[in-house]
Amino acid sequence: MGMEQKGKIIISEEEIQGKVRELAGQISKDYEGLNPIIITVLRGAVYFMVDLTRYLTIPHRIDFLAISSYGPAAQTGGVRITKDLDLDIHDEHVLILEDIVDTGLTLHYLLRILKERGPASIKICTFLDRAAQRIADLHIDYRGFEVGEAFVVGYGLDRDEKFRNLQYIMAVEE
Ligand code: 5GP
Numbered sequence: 001m002g003m004e005q006k007g008k009i010i011i012s013e014e015e016i017q018g019k020v021r022e023l024a025g026q027i028s029k030d031y032e033g034l035n036p037i038i039i040t041v042l043r044g045a046v047y048f049m050v051d052l053t054r055y056l057t058i059p060h061r062i063d064f065l066a067i068s069s070y071g072p073a074a075q076t077g078g079v080r081i082t083k084d085l086d087l088d089i090h091d092e093h094v095l096i097l098e099d100i101v102d103t104g105l106t107l108h109y110l111l112r113i114l115k116e117r118g119p120a121s122i123k124i125c126t127f128l129d130r131a132a133q134r135i136a137d138l139h140i141d142y143r144g145f146e147v148g149e150a151f152v153v154g155y156g157l158d159r160d161e162k163f164r165n166l167q168y169i170m171a172v173e174e
Pocket of ligand 1: 044100104150158159
């Protein structure tokens with residue numbers, strides 16, 4: 001039950017920080033003058049958000065929400081907001097940060113809920129993307145890295161609430 005975990009480092013700390021700066025540069029350019037609301041989906045994406053926003057060069061606001069799926073999302077197709085935003089996103093430019101998009105179903109349903117609130121625009125930025133697993137028709141506006149089939153931990157991503165604090169991304173043996 002220590003911090004040891006069998007696995008392979010697939011993305012190093014240096015690669016992560018380089019990519020986060022690159023994304024922040026792009027987002028700063030694209031959102032110039034728009035004062036976006038950066039929404040972080042708790043809890044995994046918090047680590048990404050903290051690093052990303054430190055490199056943003058534009059005014060922005062941050063907010064958080066938490067969701068839980070009604071059972072396996074793939075079967076029941078729904079998410080419930082368990083902690084809602086504090087900010088009103090009506091007429092605001094919204095950027096959602098995720099740790100990883102897999103089937104895309106979670107974000108698909110979340111987008112549907114948030115779009116009803118009438119934001120001026122809504123885009124998605126995910127740190128990791130497992131596009132081969134995609135079920136939902138989802139447009140990803142910004143992505144850090146593409147990953148393969150193996151379950152990954154680190155940089156916010158957990159397995160049973162462990163390994164979030166690793167500085168790198170590791171593919172683990174199940
Ligand atoms: P989706 O609805 O896109 O299938 O599910 C996305 C969510 O599943 C992510 O936000 C994350 O919580 C979880 N997830 C999917 N793949 C992985 C993975 O490889 N590692 C970890 N730690 N979580 C994952």
